[in-house]
Amino acid sequence: MVERPYRVLIAKPGLDGHDRGAKVIARALRDAGFEVIYTGLRQTPEQIVAAAVQEDVDAVGLSILSGAHRRLFPEVVRGLRDAGAGDILVFGGGIIPEDDIPFLEEAGVDRVFLPGTDTREVVEYLGRELERRRAAAPA
Numbered sequence: 001m002v003e004r005p006y007r008v009l010i011a012k013p014g015l016d017g018h019d020r021g022a023k024v025i026a027r028a029l030r031d032a033g034f035e036v037i038y039t040g041l042r043q044t045p046e047q048i049v050a051a052a053v054q055e056d057v058d059a060v061g062l063s064i065l066s067g068a069h070r071r072l073f074p075e076v077v078r079g080l081r082d083a084g085a086g087d088i089l090v091f092g093g094g095i096i097p098e099d100d101i102p103f104l105e106e107a108g109v110d111r112v113f114l115p116g117t118d119t120r121e122v123v124e125y126l127g128r129e130l131e132r133r134r135a136a137a138p139a
Contacts, residue, residue, distance in 0.1 A: 049080055
């Protein structure tokens with residue numbers, strides 16, 4: 001059986017209108033062999049969850065600069081769980097105070113990448129973590 005490449009949805013939740021970082025991550029993942037779906041700007045958590053389920057993704061990457069990460073990231077995680085897709089890895093990045101990272105992790109965000117993170121770190125992390133999850137999944 002041929003395994004498909006990992007599918008990652010990159011989303012910009014809320015009213016944030018800046019997407020350069022999200023596009024940089026999307027391109028780095030695509031260049032590394034991931035299938036990438038970019039939802040565009042100003043997505044609600046409900047829209048992000050619906051797209052993630054419809055596209056059957058392995059991971060959702062949330063990018064935010066507006067400061068609403070403490071509300072929007074947990075809403076996406078809850079929405080995925082409510083939709084029966086709680087196994088989808090959720091990671092985030094953007095302008096997020098380091099003091100907020102433990103809160104986001106407790107809310108179910110697997111990893112937070114801060115400004116200046118090398119894209120190779122994101123690619124390596126996702127590849128490693130998704131492979132670990134794939135290997136641990138029941139056959």
